Amino acid sequence: MFWNTSEPHGLPRNPFKSCVIPRPIGWISTLAADGTPNLAPYSFFNGVADDPPMVMFSSGGAGVGTDVKDSISNVEATGEFVSAMVGFDHLDAMNESSASVAPDVDEFALAGLEMEPSEMVKAPRVKGAAINMECTYHDTIQLPAGQNHPGNRVCIGRVVGIHIRDDIMKDGFIDVAAFRPVARLGYMDYTTVDNIFTLMRPGAKG
Numbered sequence: 732m733f734w735n736t737s738e739p740h741g742l743p744r745n746p747f748k749s750c751v752i753p754r755p756i757g758w759i760s761t762l763a764a765d766g767t768p769n770l771a772p773y774s775f776f777n778g779v780a781d782d783p784p785m786v787m788f789s790s791g792g793a794g795v796g797t798d799v800k801d802s803i804s805n806v807e808a809t810g811e812f813v814s815a816m817v818g819f820d821h822l823d824a825m826n827e828s829s830a831s832v833a834p835d836v837d838e839f840a841l842a843g844l845e846m847e848p849s850e851m852v853k854a855p856r857v858k859g860a861a862i863n864m865e866c867t868y869h870d871t872i873q874l875p876a877g878q879n880h881p882g883n884r885v886c887i888g889r890v891v892g893i894h895i896r897d898d899i900m901k902d903g904f905i906d907v908a909a910f911r912p913v914a915r916l917g918y919m920d921y922t923t924v925d926n927i928f929t930l931m932r933p934g935a936k937g
């Protein structure tokens with residue numbers, strides 16, 4: 732099949748989110764300007780550079796009682812955030828933290844999670860998460876409006892500090908099999924990394 736994306740796809744669900752897969756899940760923690768902690772997962776998320784390390788997440792439709800979701804409005808107001816990477820041990824908590832709730836609701840408490848202070852930013856991090864990346868706000872890019880959507884906002888942050896849980900480090904490398912990162916597939920499907928292989932680039936020395 733071919734879908735001209737300016738026209739109706741005629742399928743039960745939009746297939747796009749099953750085309751760009753698997754997507755890592757950035758679990759974004761922030762503080763509101765009044766100090767309320769906030770936590771939410773974003774799978775339009777990725778690392779976009781490694782020197783300096785930068786990440787982005789893309790914020791979609793309106794949140795409860797606001798024009799934009801809490802995470803991006805908090806980042807823009809405070810200039811910082813933390814992105815945890817979701818391991819399989821936090822699958823349910825991650826899902827619970829995605830509930831659409833008012834800005835004064837603390838999703839850490841909602842999901843039964845504890846916060847831990849960060850080293851370099853005021854935003855808290857998820858205690859026990861395999862990886863927590865402390866970030867400072869770089870910029871927002873407004874994407875064009877869609878047929879049913881006011882347009883996503885891409886929030887870019889600079890990673891200024893990274894916490895890696897000791898039990899997923901092995902001989903100086905991140906042990907992905909121990910980490911078991913969760914990733915988003917299309918529709919309501921997810922995956923974890925359980926098949927790892929090594930491929931050397933042409934000319935690369937092991």
Ligand SMILES: Cc1cc2nc3c(=O)[nH]c(=O)nc-3n(C[C@H](O)[C@H](O)[C@H](O)COP(=O)(O)O)c2cc1C
Nearest residue numbers: 771772773774775790791794800801802829830831
């Ligand atoms: C696995 C997962 C991935 C998600 N990815 C996104 C995303 O990339 N962009 C987005 O706007 N919402 C995404 N959501 C929905 C948000 O998490 C949800 O709207 C949340 O309530 C936003 O919270 P906030 O207003 O505190 O930022 C995702 C939800 C789940 C469960």
